[in-house]
Amino acid sequence: MTVAPRRWLARLAATAGLLVTVVALLIAPATPASAHAVLQSSSPAASSVVPSGPAEVVLTFSESVRKVPGKIRVIAPDGSRADRGEPSFDDAAVTIPVDPAGERGTYLVSFRVISADSHPVSGAFTYSVGAPSTPPVDSGDDSRANPVVGNAVKVARFLGYAGLVLLVGPALVLAALWPRRLPRRGPARLAWTGLGVVAVATLADLWLQVPYTAGGGIFEVTGEGFGSVFGSAFGAAHLVRLGLLAAAAFLLRPLLTRPSGRTDAIILAVLGGAALLTWPLAGHPAASPAPAVSVVVDAVHLGSMAVWLGGLLMLAGFLLRQADERELGAILPIWSRWAALAVSALLLAGTVQALIEVATFDALVNTTYGRLLLAKIGLFALVIAVAAYSRQLVRRRTAAQRPVPVRRAVLVELVVTVVVLGLSATLVQTTPARTAVAESSGTQAGLFSTTLSSPLFSLQVELDPAERGNNSMHLYAYGKDDNQPLPVVEWRATAALPSAGIEPIEVPLLPLTDNHAYGDVSLPAAGDWQLKITARTSDIDQATVTATVPIR
Known part of the structure; x- marks a missing residue:
């Protein structure tokens, strides 16, 4: 088969993958905007004493929630189950059928549901019939958060970001900046590694979401749990990402082996942009007060980070070592402009994100999310200072003759930015500052x-x-x-x-x-x-x- 038919076959396969992705997006369940839902009220009210047993317990959350199979219970004073049948979900309200002929005393209501940003929300409260008694214990509750699962989720998130960097950097540099005389094998291997890491991290995300939302150990998964994950916006976004990665793989191979045509590069860029959207669609941004803005801004933030860090990786690992003075003289000024554009996009996107997710100064300094964000800002400022130094070297036209200082500066940027990626992986698993403040203000009084x-x-x-x-x-x-x-x-x-x-x-x-x-x-x-x-x-x-x- 000649080169031209191969290219058309790759384009056809990529287009088919894109169409599958679009269909998946169209059939994905629509989810109203919310984030880290909070239990606002209940009937009977928490710690209240009612004269007779209710026929149902109603939980009302601040936002719409979804079911975690088998994780909502009402425990009678003698430790037996008082709930009857499956609870019903109606937007933010959850109704639990209860035996009204139960004994007098204190009842325990325990719940675990999933908020719209894919994070589990759990809690418990008591109410009493007739008069209070010693609260019962939910001995069958095995839904406690597992620290191994929680840490594994953060690792999977970090690997997804790292794989994106390893994929975007080589693809971008090989498409636009790579000298024709240099071999492409090293960057190509790096890009394929990045593609594989993103795919594995995505599959790990899907697997871990089952025990993360339901509670339990890393291997405590069920078919019903997978069905719940795949039927959610989180699952749809991850399946779409896998489809886009498969479609992009067909166009990535010719790009990594030889200079590619403009059409292939455009299709690959479209696939990449669509894949970037799957990260915010599966997390906090899709459930923010302004979801459309948050999703776009987060995708821009993530894409800019991947371009910047991926380009730095290519500079430090290949170009500053293999390119000659003439080639560096042409490459570095172009890269300097790209880096400045990526940094500007990062700053703008980060500012908008902070305004939406933090909202107040009190939330910035008094919540875990806010403090992590401050740490990220501090490290980012350090990276900006190092990047400014590198840009000055390029402007003086000394980087091509003496690449060692630039290489050192790039290595510092890489190390600090990897830490920033780690903080980002933690941030996406942390309750947004605006929600944490609302929760604390609701529990203080x-x-x-x-x-x-x-x-x-x-x-x-x-x-x-x-x-x-x-x-x-x-x-x-x-x-x-x-x-x-x-x-x-x-x-x-x-x-x-x-x-x-x-x-x-x-x-x-x-x-x-x-x-x-x-x-x-x-x-x-x-x-x-x-x-x-x-x-x-x-x-x-x-x-x-x-x-x-x-x-x-």
Whole structure:
């Protein structure tokens, strides 16, 4: 077969792959914008006491969520399952059928769902029927986050970025800057390695997403779990990426072995641009407040990073070692302009990303996401300084005669930028700053609940809303051995804030039942308040317990 028919065959195969990708995109499930959904309310409310058992428990999240098979449970006071049948999902609301004829006492609701940005959201709360009791334990809950899986996901993300760099750098330089006299075998091997690494990382992402969302070990996967992943936007984006990689492979071979035609380069660029979009479509950007902007900006950010770092890799590994003075004199000025354009795109895209994902200065400095972003900005500033030094060498026309300083500067850029890629891989697995702030603000003020023990009794203490100002206090006493309601003859309670010099404040308590007392107390300042509660159960038996309550 001649060269021309081979090229047309490669173009036909690439076009077919692109068409398959477009079809996959069209049939991919549409997902409304959201990110790291937060449980906003429930019915019955968390820590509430209802007179009779409900027929259903309703969870309402801040955004739309998807099901993780078998990971939503309602546990009765005796430890048995109180939920009946499968929960139903309606956008942000999850309805769990419950046996209304269950026993009196405290019920545990545990849940694990998937937010629109593909990350799992889990939690638990209790409610009581009739009167509180010792909360049950969900002994069947095996959905705890596995640290091995979490770290493996970050490694897979990093390998995907690294493979993209190894692929883009050689392809770009061989297409536009590579001297004809130099052999292409080394860069070609690097590009094929990059293609393979991206493919393996994509497959690893798909595999790991099953235990990551469902909980469990790295090999604890099921067919139902895979079906859930493949049916999600995350799975569709990764399958599309694999199709685009397969299509690009047909056009990559002639490009890596000899100078390619303009048509092949354009098709390859289109495939590459479409593949870049699959990264943000499977993560935070697709679930941001402005998804269209975030997806495009993140793709530009990732593509600019791949061009810059991939070009640096080609300079350090091949061109500065193999090209002669005349060739370097022609290549370096062109690369310098490319690098400046890539850096400008990185800065612009990074700024827009930060404004969307962080939004406030408080979120920037007080969240893990914000602090990681600050570290990334600091390292990026260092890389910019080194790149500026390299650009000055090129402008002075000394780099071609003395490439050693440029080579050293490029190596520094490479090392620091690899660290930046590692931070990026961690960032995509971290709760966005805007969501973390919303979560923390939602949990700072709310019900405080704890169980205290003494030799005579077990005491459940609830303080609502656990913030400055007026608070309601509920006290429930139970037998130490049988966990049955324990009658209390007399209640006494005080609240003090030693750090602010506030002496103990007497809390007037009103007995509502034999074992339940209620009182109102005004807490004028924020801090760690010390509660001291005394319960007398007979003429001679009494005990005192203490608790530290954080008031915001």
